[in-house]
Amino acid sequence: MKISGVMPIHNEEKYLPFSLASLFYADIDELVVVLDRCTDRSESIIDSFIEHVDYKVRKVIVEERRWLYPTAEVFTIGFNEAFGDVIYSLAGDCIYNPEIFRIDWSQIEFASFPYLDYPIYGKLIEKIQANWINIYKKLAYSLYPKLSGKDRFSGIYAFKRHVYKAIPRKDVMSEDIWFLKEAWKRGYKYKYFPDLINIHLRPTLLSNKEKQRWHGRSRAHLGYPLWKVIAHSVILGKPEVFKAYIHEKKTLTMEMKR
Structure with missing residues (x-):
């Protein structure tokens, strides 16, 4: 089974060194990097990264925006380029747990993974707020399945290719949640992995x-x-x-x- 990662990037030079370091030994077959109208050093950082990894890294250059919601657009471009049987949705401002790429896909068709917030360039008050948010998240992660009867899902997710082919991408806000809800409604086998925690370096504070x-x-x-x-x-x-x-x-x- 081939595994692809798709990572859209828009001026992420401050975060890419951390994100890419966590992918250095990732068990994937390719990484599709969608460079979305970048004007900083993001591309040169990617070029340097390519020289030091064993898997294939492909760059896709996006020079102009066509959709109303650019995040939905660049992920769609990347997903269409990926050749993997399983595709992971990644971001340039996260540190990834390497175990998310080693899960057993034999009984599931799409999956997602939790993340905690750490504003690496934030002020002290922002880090305090992020700690409070993380406490809330940990509580929500444990209570939500019991209260709703459903598993949680998050923006760090992955899916088998046939799921993506069955659900046409739309130009919508929060395209990740929309896609996961559509896959849920259609009955695809889903699993949430609460122990495979990742770190988001640029939370909304x-x-x-x-x-x-x-x-x-x-x-x-x-x-x-x-x-x-x-x-x-x-x-x-x-x-x-x-x-x-x-x-x-x-x-x-x-x-x-x-």
Whole structure:
């Protein structure tokens, strides 16, 4: 079974040395790097990395944006390029647990893996907030399956090629959650690996109001219930998520009435 990793990159020179170091001995057959309109040293860092790994690394250059949501676009480009029987969705600002590439795929068709936040370039107050978020995440990871009867899923995920072929990619916000929900609804065999923890180096914190608003709008489009958004906003100290969610919900309701 061939394994591919797909990693879109948009000006990630500060994070790539950490992310790529965790992939140096990864049990994969290829890494597809989608360089999305990069203007920093990201490509030269990738070129240096290519010289020191045993697996195939392919670069795909994206010079202009065509979709409304560029994250959905660049992942789609990368997934279409990958040749693996299993494809991993990766990011340039994460440190990966090497064990995620060694799981048994004989009984499952898609999978996801948890991550904890560590703002490596963050201020002290941001690291304190990230620690609080991590405590919440650990609690949520353990309680969610018991309360909902479902496994969790996250943006660090992987799938067999036939699952991807059956679910056409869409130009949507939070394309990862949309894709995983679609795979879930269609009955593909899924497993969440709670012990294979990864590290996200650029989490959304209190200071990043625009990113909070993006998450709020995304939750509105994905149909998240109000109580869940309130809990997320209050517990994690992200008020802009709630504000943007309410505003986007009103906008969507008005559009439906037209």
